[in-house]
Amino acid sequence: MNTPKQIPQWRIVAASVCGTSHIKNQQLCQDAHHWQILPNNVLVTAAADGAGSATLGKVGAMIAVETAIEHISNCEITHSTFTEDTLLRNLLTDAMLAAKKAVEDEAVACKHQSSDLATTLIIAIATPKVAAVAQIGDGLAVAKDSTGNLQALTIPNRGEYINETTFLTSPDALTTTQIKILRQHIVNIGVLTDGLQMLALNMLVGEPHKPFFFPLFDFVANAEDKVVAKEQLVKFLCSERITKRTDDDLTLIIAALSNS
Numbered sequence: 001m002n003t004p005k006q007i008p009q010w011r012i013v014a015a016s017v018c019g020t021s022h023i024k025n026q027q028l029c030q031d032a033h034h035w036q037i038l039p040n041n042v043l044v045t046a047a048a049d050g051a052g053s054a055t056l057g058k059v060g061a062m063i064a065v066e067t068a069i070e071h072i073s074n075c076e077i078t079h080s081t082f083t084e085d086t087l088l089r090n091l092l093t094d095a096m097l098a099a100k101k102a103v104e105d106e107a108v109a110c111k112h113q114s115s116d117l118a119t120t121l122i123i124a125i126a127t128p129k130v131a132a133v134a135q136i137g138d139g140l141a142v143a144k145d146s147t148g149n150l151q152a153l154t155i156p157n158r159g160e161y162i163n164e165t166t167f168l169t170s171p172d173a174l175t176t177t178q179i180k181i182l183r184q185h186i187v188n189i190g191v192l193t194d195g196l197q198m199l200a201l202n203m204l205v206g207e208p209h210k211p212f213f214f215p216l217f218d219f220v221a222n223a224e225d226k227v228v229a230k231e232q233l234v235k236f237l238c239s240e241r242i243t244k245r246t247d248d249d250l251t252l253i254i255a256a257l258s259n260s
Contacts, residue, residue, distance in 0.1 A: 008257040010043045013220045013229045017237045021247035031251040032061035034069045043126045047251045049193040051118035060103050060117030067102040068095045068123045092134035118167040126189045135178045138165045142208045144188035153180040155206045188217040189255040195248030221256035
């Protein structure tokens with residue numbers, strides 16, 4: 001009797017932690033993340049970094065990630081969505097538009113300028129056969145295929161000056177959106193905000209740093225207990241190895257296809 005072939009399922013470990021500079025100044029973590037596994041093994045993730053200069057940056061980041069995931073989960077996603085680049089691009093663009101509108105509506109509701117809720121946003125959708133990412137602002141999204149090839153799907157979107165970036169609430173936000181679709185046998189996805197990008201990316205050539213990502217991908221692939229795994233990820237992000245190189249808020253979403 002033949003044993004039915006096991007279909008790999010996504011395992012995800014994700015965390016946002018407050019940077020040491022924000023802890024020192026008694027500020028909240030401005031980062032936010034959200035993820036969901038939709039029917040047919042479709043993984044949707046989002047990460048956002050509220051602007052440090054924005055009084056409600058944390059609120060903007062939370063609204064952005066939650067709205068983006070909710071929008072995609074409420075869309076009618078068919079087989080064609082993942083086989084046609086135009087449909088995938090439209091799905092990501094519409095999710096960005098929905099997030100932007102939700103943030104701007106919240107600004108009106110609480111009698112603030114939309115810039116007071118300024119935030120970056122990265123949205124990633126992945127199946128075992130395709131990864132698609134949209135990004136406004138800095139941060140990074142990567143994918144690893146079954147051959148071990150690691151690719152940066154997006155790279156930090158820097159402005160004219162150092163430490164300047166585009167935000168979801170910026171007038172030119174949608175024209176600066178990076179959208180990338182990778183059609184490979186996808187086995188890992190990684191999404192992070194800018195606090196980690198100096199550790200995770202060779203900025204000169206725009207290539208992700210394998211020694212950073214590969215152990216993390218192995219970690220999530222073997223993570224049996226979600227609660228323990230998240231605690232371990234938080235401990236890693238708060239470790240001296242990380243904090244001696246960055247004092248910013250940190251968000252990391254790591255996903256792996258696993259047969260168990």
